[in-house]
Amino acid sequence: MTLLSLQRSTVAKTLWNSRTRVFSSKSTGLSVDVEHFTAGWNNAGGDNAAANGKCSVQTFNKISPSGLSRFPESYYKVEAAESASGPANVLLLRSHKLQESEVDVTVRAIARCGAGTNNIPVARMTQLGIPVFNTPGANANAVKELILCGMLLGSRRIVDGVNHMKSLGEKGLARERVEKDKAMFGGREIHGKTLAVVGLGHIGSLTARDATALGMKVTGYDPGLSVMSALKLPRDMELKDSIASAVANADYISINIPYIKKSPQEGGTHGIIGKEVISHFKKDAVLLNFARGELVDSHAMKAFLDAGDGRYVCDFPDDELWNHPNAILLPHLGASTYEAEDEAASMAADTLRDYIEHGEIRNSVNFPTTALEERHDQVVRVTVVNENLPGVLAKITDVCAKAGMNIAQQINQSKGDIAYNVIDLNASNKPMDLKDFQRDMTMIEGVLSTRIIFGAPGVGFARNVNGQYVV
Ligand SMILES: NC(=O)c1ccc[n+]([C@@H]2O[C@H](COP(=O)([O-])OP(=O)(O)OC[C@H]3O[C@@H](n4cnc5c(N)ncnc54)[C@H](O)[C@@H]3O)[C@@H](O)[C@H]2O)c1
Numbered sequence: 001m002t003l004l005s006l007q008r009s010t011v012a013k014t015l016w017n018s019r020t021r022v023f024s025s026k027s028t029g030l031s032v033d034v035e036h037f038t039a040g041w042n043n044a045g046g047d048n049a050a051a052n053g054k055c056s057v058q059t060f061n062k063i064s065p066s067g068l069s070r071f072p073e074s075y076y077k078v079e080a081a082e083s084a085s086g087p088a089n090v091l092l093l094r095s096h097k098l099q100e101s102e103v104d105v106t107v108r109a110i111a112r113c114g115a116g117t118n119n120i121p122v123a124r125m126t127q128l129g130i131p132v133f134n135t136p137g138a139n140a141n142a143v144k145e146l147i148l149c150g151m152l153l154g155s156r157r158i159v160d161g162v163n164h165m166k167s168l169g170e171k172g173l174a175r176e177r178v179e180k181d182k183a184m185f186g187g188r189e190i191h192g193k194t195l196a197v198v199g200l201g202h203i204g205s206l207t208a209r210d211a212t213a214l215g216m217k218v219t220g221y222d223p224g225l226s227v228m229s230a231l232k233l234p235r236d237m238e239l240k241d242s243i244a245s246a247v248a249n250a251d252y253i254s255i256n257i258p259y260i261k262k263s264p265q266e267g268g269t270h271g272i273i274g275k276e277v278i279s280h281f282k283k284d285a286v287l288l289n290f291a292r293g294e295l296v297d298s299h300a301m302k303a304f305l306d307a308g309d310g311r312y313v314c315d316f317p318d319d320e321l322w323n324h325p326n327a328i329l330l331p332h333l334g335a336s337t338y339e340a341e342d343e344a345a346s347m348a349a350d351t352l353r354d355y356i357e358h359g360e361i362r363n364s365v366n367f368p369t370t371a372l373e374e375r376h377d378q379v380v381r382v383t384v385v386n387e388n389l390p391g392v393l394a395k396i397t398d399v400c401a402k403a404g405m406n407i408a409q410q411i412n413q414s415k416g417d418i419a420y421n422v423i424d425l426n427a428s429n430k431p432m433d434l435k436d437f438q439r440d441m442t443m444i445e446g447v448l449s450t451r452i453i454f455g456a457p458g459v460g461f462a463r464n465v466n467g468q469y470v471v
Helices: 003-012 121-128 140-153 158-170 174-185 202-213 227-233 241-248 300-307 338-358 394-401 435-443
Strands: 018-024 032-039 056-061 076-080 092-094 109-112 194-198 217-221 252-255 286-289 310-313 328-329 379-387 407-416 419-428 447-453 462-463 468-470
Touching: 092 338, 109 338, 140 158, 140 202, 140 252, 140 286, 140 310, 140 338, 158 174, 194 202, 194 241, 202 217, 202 227, 202 419, 217 241, 227 407, 227 419, 300 310, 379 394, 394 407, 394 419, 435 447, 435 462
Parallel strands: 056 076, 056 092, 092 109, 194 217, 194 252, 252 286, 286 310, 310 328
Antiparallel strands: 018 032, 379 419, 379 447, 407 419, 447 462, 462 468
16 A cells, blocks of 8 residues: 555555644743644544654664764654654655655655665655655765775785684694795785775775875776865875776776666676776786675676785675685675764764654755755744745745745745745744644645744644645
8 A cells, every 4th residue: 555545545544643733942932823733644533752742763674872862852752663653754765665655645755774775665756755865974984994894805815814814723823834825915004005096085085095195096987076075185096097097007996886776888887897997907916896786786896806816805795706716705894884883873863863754855866956044033934845846935925925924934945746845933022823824835735844943843834635624
């Protein structure tokens, strides 16, 4: 059953539950009357989580406690989704494959602690007007450190040496043989060598910066280099205009680009490090792949390793190369550090709080980035999520005018099929009853949901579910 059909059936069973809350702010003296959203089909009349005005954050997977501690207890109730006491307002997850049926009608945002969001039905969430956030770059330092480690592993036969020590030790020969055998495991230094970095985003730019600090010359290639990443690059780094020219004289090559399941000719990156690119490698080049296994054509890589003294270091499985003497394949460990998990959870929590408490949007994969001016003390913020259709904006402004609301500032952003509006209303000294206003705003054709951001973050949310006002 889809979310909308679930919603319809739930509405029909009149399980929706709402109450009115009047919030006043001590600092401003404002008093604003809004609906308190408590509905949800998992709720079936119970409204424990929402009744106290707290925003219910529900988690799938184990989320780092340092991230969860970013939600102040006075305003947020954090609990595991599987044992939650009521409907969720916000979902936080890592690798859990989210089903549409797990997204309550009360949910207003979802965040993934990590970069990829293919475990979330993003397109469907967009149709429902729910922003999906991620945490790009939160694990960049962890991956960069493993790349630096990979560079050293690929330079000296450290792994072979450790394995040799173990086998000597098992035979009781470690002391006797180890000095004699060390010549088998010689290698080279990275200082003064050239590293080519393909993809200069969060991970690539840090790798380039730190390789320079280790005394390496760095070249790179990235046709979509962002300003933020460019600022992190070492000054004397040489930027090239193709992967082939970047890798041509490199002793080490680090690839840090996304995997897109199409051939490079079709705009994808599947097997992008194939025969042609590899033909430009030096015979003893070390390829570091801590991005995705499928970026490298294993047959072509095997031919390269068989022919010369090159190395392949990677943290993805490969049925063809796992046992090759010149390949070092690790488990997928790039982001597996305590710090990366803490950073991802903290970033996700901060991003969610900015959205819930201020209406700001950053790091969303389906909603437009919306940076907002600081709010004036005497305003009430209203946000509107709508389908990106002509004429909706005019109707939104019209509802404000008809309600006699004076707009202090307004922003309208769009991304694909979705548009997002933030309207700051000048508040009067009189108590403001915004219930009718919110209903009119929400029921505009094309509007999916509205929020009145005032007082406790768990309140003031309404949805237009196929023409039904759900609050
Ligand atoms: N090993 C791990 O555990 C691990 C962890 C995190 C990320 N990753 C992988 O690392 C990749 C990079 O992560 P990030 O956080 O730096 O991503 P990012 O989005 O910050 O950077 C990717 C960069 O690659 C560039 N790019 C895209 N296609 C390119 C191409 N054909 N040639 C050159 N540059 C190209 C983009 O312009 C962008 O600047 C991710 O896509 C992910 O697959 C692996």
